[in-house]
Amino acid sequence: PVTVYENESIACRKVALRISDIIKSKQRRLENAVLGLATGATPVGVYEELIRLHKEEGLSFKNVITFNLDEYYPMQPDSKQSYVKFMDENLFNHIDIKRDNIHIPDGTLDKEDITNYCLAYEQKISAVGGLDLQILGIGRTGHIGFNEPGSAPNSGTRLVTLDDLTRRDASRDFGGKENVPTKAITMGIGTIFKAREIILMAWNKKKAPIIKKAVEGEISANVPATFLQLAENVEFILDKEAASELT
Ligand code: F6R
Numbered sequence: 001p002v003t004v005y006e007n008e009s010i011a012c013r014k015v016a017l018r019i020s021d022i023i024k025s026k027q028r029r030l031e032n033a034v035l036g037l038a039t040g041a042t043p044v045g046v047y048e049e050l051i052r053l054h055k056e057e058g059l060s061f062k063n064v065i066t067f068n069l070d071e072y073y074p075m076q077p078d079s080k081q082s083y084v085k086f087m088d089e090n091l092f093n094h095i096d097i098k099r100d101n102i103h104i105p106d107g108t109l110d111k112e113d114i115t116n117y118c119l120a121y122e123q124k125i126s127a128v129g130g131l132d133l134q135i136l137g138i139g140r141t142g143h144i145g146f147n148e149p150g151s152a153p154n155s156g157t158r159l160v161t162l163d164d165l166t167r168r169d170a171s172r173d174f175g176g177k178e179n180v181p182t183k184a185i186t187m188g189i190g191t192i193f194k195a196r197e198i199i200l201m202a203w204n205k206k207k208a209p210i211i212k213k214a215v216e217g218e219i220s221a222n223v224p225a226t227f228l229q230l231a232e233n234v235e236f237i238l239d240k241e242a243a244s245e246l247t
Pocket of ligand 1 (some may be wrong): 145210
């Protein structure tokens with residue numbers, strides 16, 4: 001299903017509320033909530049609202065376990081552009097999550113260790129009961145996580161090569177495309193599909209053409225987000241502008 005909200009901030013509050021409902025219902029059952037998280041501009045408003053719910057309404061993250069979708073490779077966690085830094089600054093430093101419960105793909109691994117690391121990442125997700133909710137943005141290539149065009153629907157966590165358009169879109173953060181890593185470690189499309197609920201969010205006119213393809217286009221590895229049309233528990237949450245090209 002597709003849900004269109006008047007604007008980004010209303011949509012972000014709705015998504016934050018969904019997350020907070022999952023956390024609280026798990027708390028009542030003395031269980032952990034397992035969340036799949038994304039970086040980038042899209043989820044920032046969701047994280048802001050979660051921080052507000054923590055600070056003003058007593059929402060606790062003590063029973064929350066998180067797995068981030070992706071990280072650039074190579075990437076040092078203390079670099080300005082790392083997703084570790086992004087998550088700390090935009091969410092984790094402002095809530096009461098346990099540090100041990102945070103998982104972000106490691107951009108510092110030796111190449112030969114990556115395959116085993118990725119398998120272990122998948123196993124960790126399974127070992128804690130699987131993802132209750134995965135939140136996603138969408139890249140202009142149609143990527144979800146960093147599953148670029150050509151990604152298989154059953155792909156797992158792995159090292160991938162970033163699309164040229166993705167590197168161009170990231171060039172501002174890195175001060176030039178030439179400084180953007182060419183690779184990343186990402187959860188696979190198969191990994192994302194195992195989540196019990198999936199929410200893909202998109203805001204602004206810039207995302208309207210790719211949202212049209214993702215929601216209404218032919219299902220194809222050329223636009224990896226189209227695979228979500230096959231998922232049962234997926235919701236596309238859009239602002240008016242991102243939805244503006246839908247028929
Ligand atoms: C980030 C991620 C990417 C972004 C996508 C959109 O963890 O996996 O798929 O969600 O590139 O980025 P923004 O939100 O910056 O437009």
